Structures are given as C-alpha cells and as structure tokens.
Amino acid sequence: xxxxxxxxxxxxxxxxxxxxxxxxxxxxxxxxxxxxxxxxxxxxxxxxxxxxxxxxxxxxxxxxxxxxxxxxxxxxxxxxxxxxxxxxxxxxxxxxxxxxxxxxxxxxxxxxxxxxxxxxxxxxxxxxxxxxxxxxxxxxxxxxxxxxxxxxxxxxxxxxxxxxxxx
Amino acid sequence: xxxxxxxxxxxxxxxxxxxxxxxxxxxxxxxxxxxxxxxxxxxxxxxxxxxxxxxxxxxxxxxxxxxxxxxxxxxxx
Amino acid sequence: xxxxxxxxxxxxxxxxxxxxxxxxxxxxxxxxxxxxxxxxxxxxxxxxxxxxxxxxxxxxxxxxxxxxxxxxxxxxxxxxxxxxxxxxxxxxxxxxxxxxxxxxxxxxxxx
Amino acid sequence: xxxxxxxxxxxxxxxxxxxxxxxxxxxxxxxxxxxxxxxxxxxxxxxxxxxxxxxxxxxxxxxxxxxxxxxxxxxxxxxxxxxxxxx
Numbered sequence: 001x002x003x004x005x006x007x008x009x010x011x012x013x014x015x016x017x018x019x020x021x022x023x024x025x026x027x028x029x030x031x032x033x034x035x036x037x038x039x040x041x042x043x044x045x046x047x048x049x050x051x052x053x054x055x056x057x058x059x060x061x062x063x064x065x066x067x068x069x070x071x072x073x074x075x076x077x078x079x080x081x082x083x084x085x086x087x088x089x090x091x092x093x094x095x096x097x098x099x100x101x102x103x104x105x106x107x108x109x110x111x112x113x114x115x116x117x118x119x120x121x122x123x124x125x126x127x128x129x130x131x132x133x134x135x136x137x138x139x140x141x142x143x144x145x146x147x148x149x150x151x152x153x154x155x156x157x158x159x160x161x162x163x164x165x166x167x
Numbered sequence: 168x169x170x171x172x173x174x175x176x177x178x179x180x181x182x183x184x185x186x187x188x189x190x191x192x193x194x195x196x197x198x199x200x201x202x203x204x205x206x207x208x209x210x211x212x213x214x215x216x217x218x219x220x221x222x223x224x225x226x227x228x229x230x231x232x233x234x235x236x237x238x239x240x241x242x243x244x
Numbered sequence: 245x246x247x248x249x250x251x252x253x254x255x256x257x258x259x260x261x262x263x264x265x266x267x268x269x270x271x272x273x274x275x276x277x278x279x280x281x282x283x284x285x286x287x288x289x290x291x292x293x294x295x296x297x298x299x300x301x302x303x304x305x306x307x308x309x310x311x312x313x314x315x316x317x318x319x320x321x322x323x324x325x326x327x328x329x330x331x332x333x334x335x336x337x338x339x340x341x342x343x344x345x346x347x348x349x350x351x352x353x354x355x
Numbered sequence: 356x357x358x359x360x361x362x363x364x365x366x367x368x369x370x371x372x373x374x375x376x377x378x379x380x381x382x383x384x385x386x387x388x389x390x391x392x393x394x395x396x397x398x399x400x401x402x403x404x405x406x407x408x409x410x411x412x413x414x415x416x417x418x419x420x421x422x423x424x425x426x427x428x429x430x431x432x433x434x435x436x437x438x439x440x441x442x
Contacts, residue, residue: 013318076297082274083270182371195374217413229424268396319418337381
C-alpha cells in the first residue's frame with residue numbers, strides 16, 4: 001500500500017517536470033520511480049509518521065489545504081502592514097522580544113510551528129530552547145500590553161490548528 | 168527596450184565585480200559571489216542559451232560558493 | 245459572454261502583477277531605510293514573499309490550465325516552504341552572532 | 356511585460372546598496388537572499404516574453420541552489436574567536 005502510494009506521487013511529479021505525456025516518458029518514468037519508491041519506502045514514511053486509515057487520510061488533505069489558504073492570506077495581511085512603514089517620512093517602530101512557552105509534544109509539529117510563526121502576522125522566531133520548550137519571538141508594532149495579549153491569543157489559535165494536523 | 172535592460176545588467180555586473188575585488192574583508196567578497204552568478208544567468212537567458220544558463224546556475228551559484236565558505240572556515244583568516 | 249470572461253481575466257492579471265511590483269519595491273525601500281537588523285529582516289521576509297506569490301499567481305492566471313501552470317504551483321509551494329526556513333536560520337545565526345535588538349523590552353510572562 | 360522586468364531589476368540594484376554598506380555579516384546574507392528571489396522572478400517573466408517554456412526549468416534549478424547557499428553560509432560563518440566548528 002505504501003509502495004503504491006509513493007510510486008504514484010513520484011510518477012505524478014515526474015510528469016509535471018517532463019512537461020508532456022508520451023510513451024517514452026512513461027516507460028522511463030516507470031523504471032526510475034519504481035527504483036526510488038523501493039529505496040525510500042522505509043525512511044520516507046518515518047518522517048511523516050504515516051499510521052492513518054484512508055478516511056482519516058482524506059481529512060488530513062482537507063486540513064492541509066486549510067492551513068495553506070490561511071497561510072497565504074495571513075502573509076498578504078502582514079505584508080501590507082509592514083510595507084506601510086516603508087513609505088513613511090520618518091519610520092517609527094516599537095519592537096519588543098517576548099518569550100512564549102509551548103505545549104506541543106511532537107518534534108515535527110514544533111518544527112512546523114516555527115515555520116508557521118516566521119512568515120505571517122508580524123512575528124519572527126529568533127531562537128528555540130529545546131529543554132524548557134520556549135520560543136524567543138521578535139515582534140514589530142506592539143504599542144501596549146493589552147495589544148500583546150490579543151496577539152498572543154492569535155498564536156495559540158494557530159497552535160491548535162497545527163496540533164490538529166500532526167497529532 | 169530589451170537593449171536598455173541588457174545594458175543595465177552589464178553595468179550591474181561590473182559594479183559587483185569591482186566590489187568583490189576591492190573590499191577589505193574576505194567574507195564580504197564570498198557573499199557577493201552568488202549575486203555575480205545570478206546576473207550572469209540572466210544575461211545567458213537573454214542571449215538565448217538555456218543550457219549554458221543551467222550549467223552556470225549549478226557551478227557559480229552552487230558549487231564554488233560552498234567550496235569557498237568551507238575553505239574559509241577551515242583556515243585561520 | 246466569452247469576451248467578458250476574457251477581459252475579466254486580463255484585468256485580474258494586471259491587478260496581480262501591479263500588486264507584486266508594489267511589494268517588491270517596498271522590499272527594496274525597506275532594506276535601505278529601516279534602522280535595525282531585525283526590522284530589516286521583517287521587510288526582507290514578508291514583503292518579498294507576498295510579492296513573489298503575487299507575481300507567480302499572475303503568471304498562472306495568464307497561462308491557463310496546463311503543465312506549465314502545474315510547474316508554477318510546484319514552484320510556489322517550494323518557495324513558501326524554503327524561504328521561511330531560510331529566514332529562521334538567518335535570525336538564529338544572528339542571535340548567535342551577538343547582534344542585539346535596538347529597543348529591547350523583556351516581557352517574561354510564561355504561563 | 357518589459358516594464359515589469361525593468362522595475363524588478365531597478366529594485367534589485369537598490370537592494371545591492373545594503374550588500375555594499377552593511378554593518379555586519381547577517382545583513383549581507385539577508386540582502387543576498389532578496390536579490391536571488393528577485394532575479395528568480397525575472398527568469399519566470401522572461402520565459403513569457405520569449406515564449407520558450409524551457410526557461411522555467413532554469414528558475415527551478417536556481418531556487419534549489421539558492422536555498423543550499425543560505426544554509427551553508429549561516430552554518431559555517433561563525434565567530435572568529437570560536438575557531439572552526441568542524442564538519
């Protein structure tokens with residue numbers, strides 16, 4: 001089951017990179033993709049931790065689409081806010097650095113959350129402490145303490161989304 | 168119009184090369200090397216040679232920079 | 245009717261490309277004018293990614309449905325995953341390099 | 356289409372000012388990353404101007420090697436007092 005799934009994914013990528021569908025491309029792609037799927041069948045799924053059924057697997061695809069769409073929308077919303085500072089006469093900031101404790105257990109989901117924090121919503125993940133599970137986050141545009149609490153709640157909402165995806 | 172872009176890229180290439188030669192620190196010179204590579208890739212694409220552009224993208228932007236960075240790290244500079 | 249859809253897609257292409265040019269120009273302006281390293285890195289990550297996604301989506305709408313647009317979708321996904329990792333690695337390297345932020349306000353509230 | 360390419364090249368030349376006058380090494384690495392992504396977009400737009408679809412492959416290959424550059428640079432440029440990190 002795993003071998004057939006990996007074979008189909010690599011064959012689809014092969015057709016996208018080749019750019020056309022003929023019989024020669026299909027024969028060469030079958031040979032190369034079968035060798036690749038036999039080589040990486042043990043190591044590849046250890047990274048993703050593939051232990052789901054097929055019905056849950058379709059639900060995972062729905063969550064991945066939801067994450068990507070909210071990601072792109074959040075990037076645009078944040079880029080407007082940063083680029084408005086670039087065209088001012090005298091740019092004025094009020095940045096601060098904040099330490100946040102996370103409650104995720106899995107290693108993959110923590111690495112996913114770092115990449116999810118770095119681009120959108122005006123934050124920038126500086127460092128990660130592995131023992132006490134603290135992030136050091138550099139913020140732009142925080143004026144008071146009340147505004148900091150609102151933005152901290154927004155991060156925990158993304159954390160729920162990521163924990164629902166990876167478990 | 169395409170001639171204007173071509174001349175602008177040529178001037179940019181010369182500026183990058185002069186910065187790489189006449190700077191003081193050696194790590195600044197290594198950081199400016201991928202910029203030199205990518206301008207050369209765009210010039211090859213405008214002159215209708217995609218295979219030379221692929222080879223240039225691999226060699227100048229990939230291999231040479233990695234070798235220089237590891238060599239600088241190993242030695243005392 | 246088919247003419248209307250064609251003109252609408254043409255308008256959408258112009259909107260996407262002009263948005264991308266605005267974000268890329270604000271990236272170059274923010275790289276020069278911002279005072280601190282970390283704020284400069286904000287301009288170098290978010291505006292750059294928004295401009296790149298906007299230009300590539302304009303190219304997808306211009307192309308239509310085909311193998312080339314699939315290749316561009318693969319390029320968008322690769323760019324999003326790659327560039328966030330690269331920006332985080334640069335920020336972590338600058339933290340090891342002892343570059344402090346300009347106005348540092350420690351707000352230690354761990355719960 | 357050509358005006359867009361001209362605007363992107365001009366913004367890349369403006370960004371190169373940060374490479375010349377950067378106070379520290381991570382400034383220059385971030386500016387180099389920005390210039391790389393801008394020229395990658397120029398390669399995609401040139402493919403639509405010349406109407407040859409093989410130029411997108413050059414952009415894909417360049418994207419892979421730009422990522423490797425940034426990773427290797429930020430791993431191996433350490434402090435001068437610390438000495439070699441090793442491999």
